[in-house]
Amino acid sequence: MATPLPFVQTLEALTSFLPEKLKKPRIGIVCGSGLSGLVESFREVVIVPYDKLPGFAKSTVPGHKSALAFGLLGAGEGVPVVAMLGRFHPYEGHTFPTVVYPIRVMAKLGVKNLIITNASGSLNPAIPVGTIVVIQDHLALPNLTGMNPLLGPPTSPNHPRFLPLSDAYSPSLRRLAFLAAHRLSLSRNALAEGIYAWVSGPTYETPAEGRLLRKGGADVVGMSTVPEVVAAREEGLNVMVMSLVTNFVVIPDTYRSIREEVEAELAGKPVELPVAHVVSHDEVLEVGREKAGVMKKLVESIVELIPTVPELH
Ligand SMILES: O=P(O)(O)O[C@@H]1C[C@H](O)[C@@H](CO)O1
Ligand SMILES: Nc1nc2[nH]cnc2c(=O)[nH]1
Numbered sequence: 001m002a003t004p005l006p007f008v009q010t011l012e013a014l015t016s017f018l019p020e021k022l023k024k025p026r027i028g029i030v031c032g033s034g035l036s037g038l039v040e041s042f043r044e045v046v047i048v049p050y051d052k053l054p055g056f057a058k059s060t061v062p063g064h065k066s067a068l069a070f071g072l073l074g075a076g077e078g079v080p081v082v083a084m085l086g087r088f089h090p091y092e093g094h095t096f097p098t099v100v101y102p103i104r105v106m107a108k109l110g111v112k113n114l115i116i117t118n119a120s121g122s123l124n125p126a127i128p129v130g131t132i133v134v135i136q137d138h139l140a141l142p143n144l145t146g147m148n149p150l151l152g153p154p155t156s157p158n159h160p161r162f163l164p165l166s167d168a169y170s171p172s173l174r175r176l177a178f179l180a181a182h183r184l185s186l187s188r189n190a191l192a193e194g195i196y197a198w199v200s201g202p203t204y205e206t207p208a209e210g211r212l213l214r215k216g217g218a219d220v221v222g223m224s225t226v227p228e229v230v231a232a233r234e235e236g237l238n239v240m241v242m243s244l245v246t247n248f249v250v251i252p253d254t255y256r257s258i259r260e261e262v263e264a265e266l267a268g269k270p271v272e273l274p275v276a277h278v279v280s281h282d283e284v285l286e287v288g289r290e291k292a293g294v295m296k297k298l299v300e301s302i303v304e305l306i307p308t309v310p311e312l313h
Contacts, residue, residue, distance in 0.1 A: 005055055005101065005104070006054040006055045007055070007104070007105065007108060009054040009055070010053050010054050010055050010056070010105055011105070011108060011109070013048075013052060013053055013054060014048065014053070014068075014105075014109070017048050017052070018046055018048075019044075019046070021044070021072075021080060022044065022046060022070040022071065022072075022080050023109075024080065024109060024110040025070060025080045025106070025110065025111055026079065026080065026081075026110060026111060026112050026113065027073075027079060027081045027082075027111060027112075027113050027114075027115065027303055027306060028081070028082050028083070028084075028103070028111040028113070028114045028115070028237070029081060029083040029084070029114075029115045029116075029117070029299060029303075030083070030087055030102075030103075030114070030115070030116040030117060030118075030225075030228060031064075031083055031086065031087075031117055032087070032116075032117040032118035032119050032224065032225075032243075032288075033061065033063040033064065033118065033119040033246075033284055033288055034063040034119065034284065034285045034287075034288020034289055034292065035119075035244070035292055035295055035296075036063075036064070036085040036086060037292045037296060038083060038292075038295070038296050038299055038300075039069040039071070040296070041073060041300050042069060042071025042072065042073055042083075043071055043072045043073075043078055044071055044072050044078075045070065045071035046069070046070045046071065047069050047070075047085075048067060048069075048070070049066060049067045050066040050067060050068070050086075051066070053068070053105075055098075055101050055105070056101065056102065057088050057094050057098050057101075059087060059088055059092070060092050061086075061089065061092065061281075062281065062285065063281075063284075063285045063288060064086030064087060065085040065086040066085070066086050067085045067086070068082055068084060068102070069083045069085050070082050073299075073300055073303045074300055074301075074303045074304035075304055079303050079304070079306070079307065081303060082106055082111065084102050087099075087102075087224055087228070088101075088102075089202075089223055090142075090147070090200055090227070091200055091201040091202040091223060096150075096151070096227055097155070099149065099227045100149060100227050100228055100230070100231035103228050103231045103232050103237075104155065104231060104235060106237075107232070107235035107236070107237060111237060112237060112238060112313070113170075113237065113238045113239075113240075113306055113312055114232045114237045114238070114239045114240070115173070115241075115242070115299055115302060115303075116225055116228055116229065116239065116240070116241045116242070117241070117243070117295060118196075118222050118225045118241070118242075118243050118244070119222065119243070119244050119246045119284045119287070120133070120196065120220035120221055120222035120244070120245055120246065121204070121205070121210075121220065121221050121222070121245070121246065121247045121248065121249040121279065122219070122220055122245045122247070122248050122249065123197070123210055123213055123214040123218055123220060123221055124194065124219040124220070126192075127192050127194060127219055127220065127245055128245065128248075129245050129247060129287060130244075130245065130287060130290070130291055131189065131191070131192050131244075131245045132190060132191050132192070132242050132243070132244055132245075132291070132294065132295060132298065133191075133192045133193065133196070133219060133220050133242070133243045133245060134174050134178070134191060134193050134194075134240070134241070134242055135169055135193075135194065135195070135196045135225075135240075135241035135242070135243055136169055136193050136194065136195060137168070137169060137195045137196075138165075138168070138196045138197070138198055138226050139196070139197045139198070139213065139216055139217060139218045140197070140198040140226045141197070141198070141199065142198060142199070142200055142226075143198070143226065143230070147200065148230075149227040149230050149231060150163065150230060150231075150234065155234070159235075160234070163230070163234050165230070168229055168230075168233050168239060169229075169239060169240060169241065170238040170240055170312075172238065172309055172311055172312055173238055173239070173240035173302070173306075173312065174193075174240055176240075176302045176305045176306065176309070177191065177302060178191065179305060180297075180301035180302045180305060181298065183301055184294075184297050184301060186294070186298075190294065191298075192219075194219030194220055195218045195219050195220075196218065196219070196220055196221070196222060196225065196226070196241065197213045197216070197218035197220070197221040197222075198221075198222065198223070198225065198226035199213075199221060199222075199223060200223065201223030202223065204249070204279050205249050205250075207250045207252050207255075210249035210250060210251045211251045211252075213249075214251055220243050221249060222243060225241055225243075229241065238312055240302075242298065244287065244288060244291050244295060245287075246283060246284040246286075246288060247279045247283055247284065247287070248277065249279070250276055256273065261273070
């Protein structure tokens, strides 16, 4: 029998930390690798470390802090928001209920719209490093092969047993991303649309895996987000995802043949080999730092626009 989740205790703890005007955020934000700097734009900010909250784990990944940030974001009076400064990934050893626990807590606080960010590798030559991809759909091999975050007894009798995901990524929220980019005078190439492949990690893709995902229709690949999207949809939230491309995934058209190289060498005609790029988390964080400002402005602008859209209330 699964241990019951301590929602009541978490909500009581949060209530004790928060002033009245921050107690009911309507917009939730998840900050991906290297993107927690968003909190610098919050006003009247209250930071609640995860270790003060029953049910919350600790994020162990560099570039992920372990705290919830509450504050007002956007021009004028500002909109009350809550942001996860750091998320939990299944590859860290966290169970799915733990990975998505903060999302369910956000829903219980009254959050209706969720903006998720992440870092990803590009599988699509037309989507270079530094692009922010507004996700329109996902390809989640783990969901299809026995690692679905909703396996097991339902978390609540109010949740559907069979959750549809054909409409997971809110067109109304995605629209706001492009309107926000226009307001900020970003170049057309700064933002793209695409499909996110979720893999469990923590290994990066082999070239053959990258090629498989590309052939399957994915544009970018990452190790997070989909469990959060699934839980958020189960909780009835509107969801949008913006994925910052931090590196290219190597997808060769052909493999270099070692046999041909040896044969060429033996024949006295050595071939000059291209040096293949090897991705690292430092590189992911570096691009995150470079683009954090743009991501921050986009999120802030989307937060300002949400209250103007009746179907997002
Ligand atoms: O939490 P996100 O998805 O932003 O982090 C990405 C995926 C892995 O956790 C890590 C790999 O570098 O970055
Ligand atoms: N799986 C995966 N996750 C990433 N996160 C940032 N870059 C990558 C990548 O190339 N592959």
